[in-house]
Amino acid sequence: MFKKFKRIADNLTALAKYFRIKTELAKQRELYFFFPSWSFGGAERVHVDIMNLFNDPKPLCFITDRSITDGFKKEFQAAADVIELGRWAEKKELKQQLYKMLAASINAQQHAVVSGWCSSFMYDLIPYLAPHVQIIDIMHNFKDDDDQAIERYSLPHVPRINKRIVVGNVLIQQFKDLYSINHIPEQYLERLTVIQNKIPFDGVFPEKNYEDTLQVLFVGRNSEEKRPNVFIRVAEIAHDLNLPIEFKLIGDFSPGDTIVPSNTKIVGPVHDKAILNDHYKDAHLLLLTSRRESWGLVVFEGMNMGVVPISTDVGELSNYISRTKENGIVVDNLHNVEDLALQFIKELEFFISNRAHLKTFSINAFNTVKQLYNNCDFDESYRKILSSRSGKYEKRI
Missing domain, CATH: 3.40.50.2000 (Glycogen Phosphorylase B;)
Structure with a gap:
């Protein structure tokens, strides 16, 4: 019936x-x-x-x-x-x-x-x-x-x-x-x-405190290709190592369905650009854990607010961010979750120990977006x- x-x-x-x-x-x-x-x-x-x-x-x-x-x-x-x-x-x-x-x-x-x-x-x-x-x-x-x-x-x-x-x-x-x-x-x-x-560009570099606990974001869909499980595994390892990092999971996630360690906050979906920008302003780093991407728009949204991306080597991103340019980090796009998570941990530990470098990367990330915006x-x-x-x-x- x-x-x-x-x-x-x-x-x-x-x-x-x-x-x-x-x-x-x-x-x-x-x-x-x-x-x-x-x-x-x-x-x-x-x-x-x-x-x-x-x-x-x-x-x-x-x-x-x-x-x-x-x-x-x-x-x-x-x-x-x-x-x-x-x-x-x-x-x-x-x-x-x-x-x-x-x-x-x-x-x-x-x-x-x-x-x-x-x-x-x-x-x-x-x-x-x-x-x-x-x-x-x-x-x-x-x-x-x-x-x-x-x-x-x-x-x-x-x-x-x-x-x-x-x-x-x-x-x-x-x-x-x-x-x-x-x-x-x-x-x-x-x-x-x-x-x-x-490219989004607001033209104002937000004030950030680079000395305290680092704020790290994931912004994306809860889908297999985005691999939020890798981000959560990074947070678990950071928790076990007692690293001074707080993680935020932004996307179609709900606390009842997603298990995360105590150093991680599930924000859920954010569609209001002003609210999303507030999260970027507070953040120091963004992890892009995707298995594949084309452009990785969230990377540039974050860089617009001085957020330093650490990304898998996907799509066109290696043409825009690199350790050499000191505006972001690209890691190998590994299939094994544990090995990939450890790569991210290694880079996070680098920035924890090198706060001056973090600030330099942050400023350079902002300036990269400024240049891309002007040439778009x-x-x-x-x-x-x-x-x-x-x-x-x-x-x-």
């Missing part, structure tokens, strides 16, 4: 969304985004930054998967007209109907642009789109190296994708390797375009690529 009522409720929800989809598709617009989620994460933050560049009319954004949290829901809804597809992106019969409906509307726009990230739904829509529709793929990072990875799923559509936006040269090399292995002609590498993500062309580059009529869109006030 319960399943029957649930099926009826799902059908009614899908019917209501049909009318919303049809209403939004009837409007004249040129930009259509396809993103899997509006959950808490660096990628979602970037997607908000992108959509905020366009107005009059707003872009139409489709959320194609189930969001784990409502982390950036309000920001998405402020930046675009957003439709969470639900069953329309899940049930085969509904999807086929929706592809045709979307294509009919998008193809009718003279200067239509379709863009998205990590969206198999968008790739499956591509064969329905007319040749004049521009396809702009956004790729933050590669997924796991298996046959189900999204970058592999996209391979049949490479000739139709007009541009692929990536955050740095590491991804360029990964695409070179992927195309070569799969016999994709080299000419399509010319469609890869690097755009550095927008995020707004201009995305406006140029995502508008088939350059200069049409004005900066949102």
